[in-house]
Amino acid sequence: MHEEKSNQSWQSLAFVWAGAMICVPSLMIGGTLVTGMSFIQALLTGLIGYGIIVVLMILQGMQGTDLHKPTVSTASQVFGKVGSQKIISIILMIACLGWFGIQANVCGQAFSTFLATYGVELPIQLSSLIWGIIMLVSALYGIKFLNILNYVAVPILVITCVYGVVVSISNTAGGSIFDYQGSGELSMASGLAITIGSFALGAVIAGDYSQYCGSRRDVVKAAALGILPSGVLMIGVGAVLTITAGTADIAEVFMGIGSPILGVIALILATWTTNAVNAFSGGLAMINVFDISKEKEKIAVAVAGGIGTILAVVGILNYFVPIMSVLSAMVPAVAGVMIASYWVVQKGDPAKWAPVNGVNWLGIISWLIGAGVASAPVILSFFPALPQLPNQPLIGIVLSFICYLIGRKVFAKQTNVEITKVEE
Template sequence: MEKQENTQSWQSLAFVWAGAMICVPSLMIGGTLVSGMSFMQTLLVGFIGYGVIVLLMILQGMQGADLHKPTVSMASQVFGKVGSQKVISIILMIACLGWFGIQANVCGQAFTTFLATYNIDFPVQLSSLLWGIIMLVSALYGIKFLNILNYVAVPILIATCIYGVVVSIGDSQTTSIFSYQGSGSVDVMSGLAITIGSFALGAVIAGDYSQYSASRKDVIKAATLGILPSGVLMIAVGAILTITAGTADIAQVFMSIGSPILGVVALILATWTTNAVNAFSGGLALIHVFDIPKEKEKLAVGISGGIGTILAVVGILNYFVPIMSVLSAMVPAVAGVMIASYWIVQKGDAARWSPVEGMNWLGIISWLIGAIIAGIPVILSFFPSLPQLPNQPLIGIVLSFISYLIGNRLFVKQEKQQMKSELGE
């Protein structure tokens, strides 16, 4: 009886994933990619990037369905109970703070651009500060209201996108879109890093949502049909709007759709509702990272949103590509370690899984090896005078995967042999 109550259909999980993809950042990725490559390359890179995400989600999600546990609990085997909380929480905190800043910055730019159409000069920094504070206050006191607002915001965003595409295609030849060639400033590997980085966190924490799935097949269907169609569609929409608007600036794109009021309302609502969740989740992650007492939850949420607002004011949106690249280096490496442990060492057998007390340094060091080495090209990109390395978005997950398997063979085997010899004595 309990299993029935806790079981969710693959269709409902697919809708959750599809809903996560229908957002402003997905449009921004389409615009960013197509500004530097052709329209057809943009679609291909989007498909491959989200294909990698789906593969990670399936492996992580099936583990969640097998164990019926959320990601932090699943990771307690490979990172240790304390280590899993710290590692997952650090990544959540960084991602949420970054996304809060980006979304508040997008909202601020949209509002400034909107006012400029009426010859009102309102600095982007001040606009980003204003909306960052509004979003933060909403996160502190209006979660229930924002949940209702979310049901309004998503349909408005979808309707605006459909309207924008219809108007755009009506104003230009369809062939000009398909034959569009970008500036060549974004190569395939950088494009994959941007795409994978945009939803890498969702892939790692897939177990949080699939822990009530009835079977592994349901996880596969939900991830594939929930992510790929909606993700590639949103990239295509973002690309088409960018091509026809002649700019990758998402605020300018929406202002040029034909109805500035509709554009600014859609962007503000969509970023507002998402950012309340970013501030709240960032605050909870902050609590776990720094062991802040639970009763100070509102203070943690306030600090999280405050840092995000500062990032918006300093123009974090200008670093959208590097941030996505950093996330594509750090986050998949977590999945690399977890996949190596569950699917290779434990052979995908839930009966072999067991949590480890404290810190499991083998898992943590394996993650750091993948994350740091994958992050080096991104860090070097901030310093053009230094020698540059090509960005390989999947190197982190591969290195962490291999590091864990080698470490497990060397150290865990030695420990077992030592225990046997001690018992023999």
């Protein structure tokens, strides 16, 4: 049975991962990093951050390949069937709503900036509202249209980036880019939190995409060759465009590459296609979280997109860094618990894996401890009067990993009883 499912080549999966990297948020990561550190540090931070993502993807993806199941199913041992569905869905919902708001805000800014070059004033809030609604309606009724649009959007974004880099380098001495130092206000730890947060969700749910791979080796090759080259390249492109444009505002960067029309088309198409997926995925996650009937799927998608649009109107883009930091705290902690269970307790043996009915509180509490402690520095940063903590993006995954193993030792008898509750 497994052989029938193992029909995905590592090359095809690598292209999926590379396609996920070639997007506007990856450029924004590069621009954000290079404003606070040197160009070389930004590239190094991107390499290390995405390297950590690749390790998580490999460990998570191998579980999917071994068991031939998606992430919600593989996590049903460590969180329980109900717990797994709720936790994964809550994280998916939060991430999708946040990303919808950020992308709609980017699109709104780009359109307003574009119109301003021709003397037309359109408030960014109104522009974000208009584009958020367009993206939402597309998600509800235009999936086939969006699939076609996606094939157009990615090449245009790539062409625009290449064109922008060529123009930037031709107008600037190459050495000045490599010598660029930034403000020095962004630490390596904060830079890693931003980078890891940008694709942490993809790492945790890697099993959804690798469950049809033929071997663990395929998972390794697809993750390493799909994520690292494209991810670091996009950070480099975003950094170069930001340095030469003198701003990290992605809309202004694209308007200043020599062809405002090409720039605005690239940004609108790229954010539009991505956001339709965000609204749709956010709606499905909302159905799972709140036990909404499948018949009300379109209503859930509309609500998800509506919330994302409101976030765009209020300027969620201004909180891009803390949002990425929160995601880098919450999401990898899920992988920490799953890795502890599958790779340490079960020693990577799929024969020892078995789902747990209901809720496995040991896994959920371990995740909450890791996610809570890792989120504390970000939450405290909103209250300058309180003592501040350094941002340690990997503390969540380490803590959840350790808490699960310790908890399992302490409650060994109870946990052993739980994991024998094999699905009928």
